Amino acid sequence: MNLVAAPMHLSSASATFEADFAARLHWSADQDAAIEQRVADILADVRARGDAALLEYTARFDGLNAPSVAALELTQAELQAAFHAIAAPQREALLAAAARVRSYHEAQKKACGESWSYRDADGSLLGQKVTPLDRVGIYVPGGKAAYPSSVLMNAIPAHVAGVGEIIMVVPTPGGEKNPLVLAAAYVAGVTRAFTLGGAQAVAALAYGTQTVPKVDKITGPGNAYVASAKKHVFGTVGIDMIAGPSEILVLADGSTPPDWVAMDLFSQAEHDELAQAILLCPDAAYIDAVQDAMDRLLPTMPRAEIIAKSLSGRGALIHTRSMEEACELSNRIAPEHLEIASHEPHRWEPLLKHAGAIFLGAYTSESLGDYCAGPNHVLPTSGTARFSSPLGVYDFQKRSSLIEVSEAGAQVLGPIAATLAYGEGLQAHAQAAQLRLKQR
């Protein structure tokens, strides 16, 4: 097969740009009604029959026959043994990555995850207390996309938040376990782990079964069944987000070696055929240089076929009038990963409003962030960076408002509350405030 790197070439000055740009960005998050119905059935069944249903679905979908759900639990000894069995460089890389991810999330907790309060002039106390979730479930995909790094990225923030129990589920089709995933679970400090997957695993975590404990929140990526199941149980438990295909957008001023940028685009495209890699650049000659680099490098890539399909189906090299215009287009896309391949990244960063993660400067390849720079690699996709955030310690905490009104404060607030409550026709609210007044 003769594979070519054929992203769409666009120019923002072209008359058809708006239409071409919109068509290239289009990705529909609409659910498949058939999947929705099957997922609803599985959820209801696991909810009603617990372990028995879980065993049946695991046998049917994963080809894994077990006498009991307890037999599907991975022991701590098994996780530890996996860690010691992998090659030393992998062990060291996992530990190094975990240490950096942990220290970043500890800084995050300090920056935005601590309780706070103050007293007003009347001596009333106002604030919020921040507490960890009791128990969370993390979904780790199995099969062809089994990523140990995802175990670290989901479990470590939960750990840093102070979550009491972290329950991992990972499908093992045919019973085949990924030793790196097990080792990562050991490194990340997962409390319990089950070889379960699909909508049935989400149901077990959301409702609990005789063997699998009910959790308070479920995080982690999965296929269309898992995504549909998470959306369905949202409200019964918390969920992190509904992930779409992965994306990278590179803003380039022409100062980064073209090979580096070409490889960064490939590193997104190699995820899957629906992944999206886009370059925005005001320098036409540089765009040609990146295309040349892609042509040269593609044949060397083991995943060339996926890369080629992703680039031709969804990739784009876009010639812009200026870096400023490139920033505006980036804001319209709100990409998951945004690289500023520029010698002056801090000039452009303030112009960028919506992105999951921003990678500044030539040395910051997305892949360094994916594995070990420290920040989380679970990021909002498909434009949802307009309203959502990277997975973080805050996803594993919740807040309770604290209010202690002083006797003096009650005298000031009582009449205000009573007036508003009467205005809403809620007389008990009003009288509860008035009962606290000294002079009535």
Next chain:
Amino acid sequence: MNLVAAPMHLSSASATFEADFAARLHWSADQDAAIEQRVADILADVRARGDAALLEYTARFDGLNAPSVAALELTQAELQAAFHAIAAPQREALLAAAARVRSYHEAQKKACGESWSYRDADGSLLGQKVTPLDRVGIYVPGGKAAYPSSVLMNAIPAHVAGVGEIIMVVPTPGGEKNPLVLAAAYVAGVTRAFTLGGAQAVAALAYGTQTVPKVDKITGPGNAYVASAKKHVFGTVGIDMIAGPSEILVLADGSTPPDWVAMDLFSQAEHDELAQAILLCPDAAYIDAVQDAMDRLLPTMPRAEIIAKSLSGRGALIHTRSMEEACELSNRIAPEHLEIASHEPHRWEPLLKHAGAIFLGAYTSESLGDYCAGPNHVLPTSGTARFSSPLGVYDFQKRSSLIEVSEAGAQVLGPIAATLAYGEGLQAHAQAAQLRLKQR
């Protein structure tokens, strides 16, 4: 009609307590399949036909015929006129409440909503930039439960976060506008307002129509249709939470006047028949005193009928062995509102893990918090305080990770990332990291 205050009386020492307690707490958040289907149809129709569909549903459900959606927009002049037309004490109460809510949320933004970053030993920068959402929609219920205070509680945090545009929708059945709601919209600084409601209003905000702008997130309470619509559009836009019936739990050590506690229980029960009011107390004589107070006060309440139904259907006065046990039971309930009616509230507060808002001490009636103490009154219900938080500035912000790896940092991180990437079979990821190494 002879109305009685008849909450269930329970004792934690009783042999049937666990079953009785579970039965009383039971509330099913399950969706009604018929509502789900109707909502899905409305959403699809508004998405496809825009303004035309919106006008038809507004005529059908709200009895409101308009020549265009533009005619359903409330002008700023109209909001301002409403503010000036209401009674002076109401105007002052709205302004006073808004000022306190604003200053609390400003403190919240400072405590947990600012950008942060640090440099590691290699000079690499790591952090998060916090930015406001561009445009949000707030849903304000109309009809019998039209609450101007909800306008303040939704719009002010958005404003403090720095949201560019706040679009309010409020149904006005039969064209009847609530002047207090309009005045609150003026005080809170709503950008645009439309007299739209139901699933059709949620659809308009989520997808945009010719006249109603598409928003990034939708917050605010609504009926079953609104709740279902919000859940459906989640992912296309952000949403705050799915609210169930309102609840109060009072922990009492017997030191607060029984009338105060009785009225606080009423103030929850008066919301609607499904609202839940529970008292936990180790002092049997005090429970009797609260029951006596309820018997005496109920006939004086204009909403006595709703209060009586709520108390008999879902209310409970629970005699516990100790305050410690009361705190444990409270954690199992994870109530929306939690009052510590005690002379030593700070002794019990640390034992309380899950609650939307905690009201400390005798003077802190829930109603003061509902209207004007400062904290938000949009809180997690139905036990979701186990994993979610009060509405806040953070709901109107999102985070972007910042990563700037220095040349020295790339030398340290590159080999770690490459090892892990090869382990996951992602060779382009590995090579993107390796290209940044000086010695290869």
